[in-house]
Amino acid sequence: MEGGKRSVVPVPDPSTPGLLGSGFWLGVDQEEAEGTLSWTGTLFGILASLCVSLNAIYTKKVLPAVDGSIWRLTFYNNVNACVLFLPLLLLLGELQALCHFAQLGSAHFWGMMTLGGLFGFAIGYVTGLQIKFTSPLTHNVSGTAKACAQTVLAVLYYEETKSFLWWTSNMMVLGGSSAYTWVRGWEMKKIQEDPSPKEDEKSSLGV
Template sequence: MGNRGENSTRWESYRQVITAVTAYWIFSIGLVFLNKYLLSGNNLDAPLFITWYQCVVTVFLCLFLSKISKTYGIFKFPSMPLDAKISREVLPLSVVFVAMISFNNLCLKYVGVSFYYVGRSLTTVFNVICTYLILGQKTSGQALACCALIIFGFFLGVDQEGTSGALSYSGVIFGVLASLSVALNAIYTRKVLSSVGDCLWRLTMYNNLNALVLFLPLMLFNGEFGAVFYFDKLFDVTFWVLMTIGGIFGFMMGYVTGWQIQATSPLTHNISGTAKAAAQTVMAVAWYSEVKTLLWWTSNFVVLFGSAMYTYVQKRVMDQKNVGTSTASQEKEDRVKLLGRDEQEESV
């Protein structure tokens, strides 16, 4: 009976891990391919509007699920109070957030899905730079070596994409800016998370709510209102269904990312993300019937390997810090116990 119970518990744990990782892959890869179609396959030259609409869907889902949770209690979802003070506190992050999702989609608009991962692969490098400049935290030599490997892979990929005649300089520039924005977004998220009670869902809602306003002047400056107004598929149901699915996929990414980390670990999440990027690249090459050179594939491998090694190195550093913290805590506890025993002996 005991073994049967242990096997059942182990299988349930495996099932949860497999389900979480599968969901992450489906929503992540699905979102990239769907956004690529929306941004370049329907003749609507309005990437900021497409991103703005996905923010609308996210805000609606956050408010809707919060209301359902509060009214019926079928599931737990945090409350979503609309507070102007919190909105102002989150605003600096929202500016970075708008830049991040805009540059991500603009990069995807101009480069192929197969090159998308390499095109914005400098996130790790910018994360190291920004962490040092903003937070004053230094990185180990091994981690810096991994960053050098990623940079080499990036430039090799750009060179090979150019050799194949598929390179878009605009796409590469937007990819670099997207990488910088992703790194800044992670840092600013840590700074403002306390403003929303350390609730990532609430932060998601306020970020997207602020983005709805911030996008308006950008869309006006980019001339996208006219592009949307004269779009021949503006009243096409299929178009709006795909737009809404894109918004839902974007919303679900927040959930499945957290779910995968919870079901596995931050290290496994990063490894899964790296493996997903490799699978996504292969799928894109097959789907769009692209022919790539050996050096092009080498650039992808170098970036993937450098990213994986960086994750491994950082995990070892964190483990060493945790061991040091645990040892210090244990020594402190032992000193307290010894002091207490000495006091008892003195009283006797």
């Protein structure tokens, strides 16, 4: 400790991810109790979450290879997706279905496809920005909170009846996400307030 100040090293708080996980399992339990649980859907949901997590981790890892440019990374990802998409069309027999599609020459169809592509590109770009300036874990937590909020809004919109524990599980996820956001904000504020080691060294030397 130099100059009367202590550097703070952020330590991940395991309580907030634990709260998110507990909320998830409680929600699964309540869906099973109501007879609406699909184990196949749950399995694919877990696999999807795993893929999202790996994507965030590798995005953070490869950013230095493109000089931290989200534009370049998003462009490369879209080019790779287009190339990988073509063999899937052939393997799954979708090419024949595409050739016989009645709306293939429709301007409305291509307009909607173009609009969807633009939104997809924008989502990919914003996702890359979030991972770049925060962390893969922060990106995953925010994604979990978004999905949970969408579920709650859908239940309210369709006026479905859910149990108290079901609501509790969703509040645990949203509360855990909020707590994580607060903790990360506090850690980043501490890092900004504390001087760097080089600044401490200069001040001690009177430079």
